[in-house]
Amino acid sequence: MEKKNSYIWPTLLALAVAIGVFIGGKLHFNDTPEKLFTTNSKKDKLNRLIDYIDYEYVDDIDTDSIVDVTVNNILGKLDPHSVYIPKSEMEEISENMKGDFGGIGVSFYMYRDTITVIRTIKNGPSYISGIKPGDRILTADNDTLFGRRIANSEVVSKLKGQVGTKVDLKVYRKSENKMMDVTVTRNKIPIKSVEAYYMVTPDMGFIKINRFAESTFKEFKDALRKLKLRGAKKLILDLRDNPGGYLGIAEKLADEFLEDDKLILYTKNKKGRIKKAFATKKGDFENKPVYVLINERSASASEIIAGALQDNDIGTIVGRRSFGKGLVQREMDLGDGSAVRLTVSRYYTPTGRSIQKSYKNGEHKDYYQKFMERYNSGELISVDSIKVADSLKFVTPKGKVVYGGGGIIPDVFVPIGSNEEEAIESMDDTYQFFSRFVFEHLEKDRKRYFDYTRNEFMEGYRVDDILFDEFIQFVLNRKIRLDFYAQEEKIKAYIKANIAEQLFSPNISAQIKGDFDSMLQKVKELDAIDLDISEKMEISQRKD
Template sequence: MNRNKSNRLMPLIMAVCVVVGVVIGTFYTSHFSGNRLSIINSSGNKLNNLLHIVDDQYVDTVDINKLVEDAMPQILAELDPHSVYIGAKDVQAVNDDLKGSFSGVGIEFTIREDTIRVQNVVNAGPADRAGVKAGDKIVSVDGKPFVGKIVTNDEAMRRLKGPKDTKVKLGLLGYGEKKVRYVTITRDDIPQRSISATYMINDNTGYIKVKSFGENTYPELLISLAKLSQEDLQNLIVDLRGNVGGYMMAVIQMVNEFLPKDRLIVYTQGRKSPRQEYRSDGRGSYQKIPLVVLIDEGSASASEIFAGAIQDNDRGTVIGRRSFGKGLVQQPMAFNDGSMIRLTIARYYTPSGRCIQKPYTSGSDKDYEDDLMMRYQHGEYFSQDSIKHEGPEYHTSIGRTVYGGGGITPDIFVAEDTLGVTSYYKEAGMTGLIFQFAYDYTDENRARLGEFTDMESLLDYLKKQNMVERFASYADRKGLRRRNLMIRKSHHLLERFIDSRIIYNMLDDEAWIEYLNLDDPAIEKAVDVFKAKQAFPKKAVEPRKADKGGKTAMTVFGKGYDYRGTHVSCSLTAKG
């Protein structure tokens, strides 16, 4: 009897033990680990409950999925300026920017008067093989008209891009043609170059323009360096102006080519990310070449890692204007529906220990968004004395003073050009009239312009065509009143802008960049640095008191010196 009673009570006893165990466990978890998990869970439940209540009781029908999509960016915006949410439909386009290729038809286009105009065709690409020509208008896609208000960049990309080996049928109108011709294009992988120019500035100075840091940027750099090495390369300019960044590992590999063994390139650290250092392995083939790095306010993130590593290791000279100031590391995290977030998980630090992230406050920070405009208004683009360093001082390997907390300040400052700028020139540029004129002129004269296969010969031809006068007449017909005094004052800038766009339309990125570099003061200053053999920074010295023999000796500063006083200021001037 007692045994049967004991058997009947056993389940009850076990249940009581489980409950007691849960209570004790909850107590100790709360006591030793805090209430963070329960807070997160309760907050998550609160959000879920809110969505359920809205879905169930709100006065109108609500698209809950859209509500969540709209809320995600706002939640991340409360953290920092660079943690972002990317919807599923935008993920592919965002990733394509840094991948070595994407699948599409292989054209570069512009939209004018609600119609796609083919600006350039990728050589030997799918569109080129199908007979698409620069200047063609795309008027239909897959048998359906594609003109009018429906034509947007996003919609055009959606229709033209697609999986490899799929087909798309385009209806085309060439310049002066009245009958639509049709071509069927088989989509293929289209290479995306992140190095847009590689050429020799002069007999011994090479130039490489890096527009982003993607999957293939490091191999592209090696190819560029090999090409230049065949042309008596003795000095190198790496142009990072306007480069907003990309993959951190790409820039680490690139910097490694220029540093001796065991030099710190960058390190990262965050609340959940222990310090991780990235050092040079000593295998780089260009450790001793004189080097200049060009930066400006558009150089950000990975560009600043490159410039900071070169500057802090005293490996080369940085020329230009203060960089953007992005020192946060984002990690992509995907959701099941194809969307993703890029969450800031760490900060990166240059070899001297500085974080170059400019100040921000969590949530909506208008000052952060308007920072570049505020720099302009404060005169920083025009005078190095207007640069304000709010971060602490750090020191390079030989003791030069550098600053954290707001971008990389160059060793040699180059101001932005204001000579020749008039309200006429500004309006011509900002309204897009110069782009429109250049495209129309290119289209109307494509056969003649096509006879010139290099930048120099095409430029010689354009110089004889009185392009500024042609533009002024064109702009006057389009509503920009002719202002002869302003046109004369801005003549060089107008001619430079117009010629550059026509060169771009007819040739490629490299020819366009080579033309713009012809009278670029930052390039000129870099060449001067090489001629003076000053690419490698030197320790500061100061006179020492005369000795008994009356001779004055020199002494090296025992502490880091303030490099602001040793900057060379170079004001931009336009040549008449």
């Protein structure tokens, strides 16, 4: 397994960071359509070629597909983050970045060719209609939703729809062995970007953000408010694996931590026009300790926040060097339902550094190969392996040295885990082995968990050896080999965390996993040191 994981892990990293290709910031684009799209010979040539093929070519050709290929080829000659979004993908991408869609409010698996509900959103449409975890949804408005040939996208399209519309479902409840007819009125279903939040210590909160969508700032403020009510005077902001999103949302979030008039970033476009963004009086967490967690998959808007805080000597950046995306995109409609996200400017952190890693126009494969070079060079294991250039050295107001080019280097480095530790993470996040196993476990006997409250589950539930051995067999059946017993404690914790998520909420799941999170443990160590120093200074001042 160790050898196998050594190949799996870097491949997963490269695949994960590719998500960032589709996500960028938004800027005001001042040129009018008339100015941008005037006739010229280059455009005439392309239009004429398409017309010739349409009307004169000997065979019938799908010119739409030719146009798509042409657009992709043109963008391929630019930077790696200027991308084409075909009409077929626009709706899903738009919903993801908007932060909600019209639906019935369930998460589900296609379990043995049938939709099986994992969890309903509390007070959502399905919850109100009486649908429960474990229920099978067989039809929607008399359309069959079971069978091996039913695509997941087809299922989703039947359940989604305009807010306020009704859908008639036929549901089978296994636990009671009965069929039910249920009418559900669709409503707005949030796509959460604040993945989890909870109290790490009596005075330190934790918020995990997985992207910067339209709803992210509102979600963050709501989570922060609840944590402050619970006593949070310090905060851990987890931006690991966050590929970015809207520039304006990142600016708002950075403003929460920065004092008035502090520079957040500035952008520079093709014409050399500079636009600066400054902090305002709206910040709710100024002059309080904050720790920002980043890793090799933190990109774009995540790097804007980390860079703004680091350059203003605010908080502590913990983790590994971020991805290195310093380009800003604007999404522009192409008139047929498709769009292009085109790089329109570069952004710079307050000290003036660009964290964009190098690329050659049209050589995108080399761009991502450089990411793999980081893994092979050992920089994920040792901070001393990170290559920096003196020419890209910058200094913060308090004299801290920071570097541009190729991402944000953290203030405190935390190495990546062993192959086996990372294999467990992959089985959880990427392959969903834990989630699938727990789902099947709950399918056998949900009633045994009915009497648990959240607190009782957190404090009293233990994964026994029988369930642990069942998980080993589950994974072995999928041809994965691992020294399971060397990782027994972590595996049992992850099983418990996934049970908690399916029974209760992602917040409890994240809290359970946190005990095995090396970056979180490092923050606790740093906080303990800072607390000790503060106490000694206070005692010294009293003596004086």
